[in-house]
Amino acid sequence: MSRDRRRRRPSAFLLTIVAGLSLAACSPSAAAPEPTETPPAVATATAIAAPSATPRPTPTPEPTPVITPEPSLLAADLDGLLVAPALAHREPIAVSIDDSRVARPQSGFNGASLVWHAPADGYETRYLLIFQEGESASIGPVRSARLYLAHWAAELRAAFGHYGGDRVTRKWLAANTKKLLWSVDGIAGGNAAYHRTSDRKAPHNAYSSTADLRRVAGLLGASGTFDADLHVRPFRDDAPVGQRGAKQSVSIPFRTVTVGYTYDSEANNYRRLLDGKAHVDRADGKAVTARTVVVLFMAFRIDTKIEPGHARPDLTDVGTGKALVISEGKTITATWSKSAADAPTKLIDATGREVALVRGRIFFEVVPTGTKVTY
DSSP, X not given: OOXXXXXXXXXXXXXXXXXXXXXXXXXXXXXXXXXXXXXXXHHHHHHHHOOOOOOOOXXXXXXXXXXXXXXXXXEOTTTOOEEOHHHHTBOOEXXXXXXXGGGOSOBOGGGOXXXXXXXXXXXXXXXXXXXXXXXXXXXXXXXXXXXXXHHHHXXXXXXXXXXXXXXXHHHHHHHHBTTTBEEEEXXXXXXXXXXXXXXXXXXXXXXXXXHHHHHHHHHTTOOSBOOTTSOOXXXXXXXXXXXXXXXOEXXXXXXXXXXXXXXXXXXXXXXXXXXXXXXXXXXXXXXXXXXXXXXXXXXXXXXXXXXXXXXXXXXXXXXXXXXXXXXXXXXXXXXEEEOSTTSOOEEEOXXXXXXXXXXXXXXXXXXXXXXXXXX
């Protein structure tokens, strides 16, 4: 046998492996893996070159300012002025004030909301100053009570400052104090509210203040607040300047003084005069003014039988009568009405409605029926 024929053929298994390797070498899957795509050069440069940011401290926020709203103003019960809520409903303080010639000038008018002025003993006159929102460091000279003064204090359930009183008034006060009013009597339990001055002789030198009267009234049991059930007069705002009177003069004669009022249209008030001269409040040295002047005509007489040995005033303050309401340079005729000692004194116009008064201090000038008042 020849040598070629004696060589052994490769096995089928080996041929299969060789064929497989050849195919693998030619197959695309055997190619080298493609390189990963490199990010754009610009992006790479930016990422590398960006400096590290220095952290800045977080600023502390400014605190939000707290705005405290102004308290809403309220109308004061006695004169309608718009005032702080704490003042609008305070308990009224009424004080009997001397008006003899040696007592002038008196103190306290410019702090009062209401002022009553009426005939008294010997045809002299006496005042009742009534305070609510206002203050006065000096009030006086304080004198004794009269029945009609006590009635005007009672219609407001006021603390009533006085130095004693005539017999009829003392009896009435004894029956009605702590019911219709609070008696702050300088010769009784209310003495701590008063002091005597050395520049005048007694009985024209007793003085007090709103602070002392309120303090002592509180010690005597007064509540310090206005009774919400009481009648309150209607009030109105000022009329425009063009609707006010241009000027006005008022003259009210009493036995011992002639009271005058002159109207100032721009200020919308009346300057008060005594015998033609400006009335000045001794407490602050300023002229006394009124926003409204009310003239009340009442029956008046001097009685020698009410209290033997004395000529006491008898004023009919309960009932009805003629009234003049003077404000803003104009005058209207009205009717006053008071149904009982502690009832309100109302002002009724021709239509039967209550007269609305301009906000501010009111002077009530009480004159005997038939007195000639010019305006």
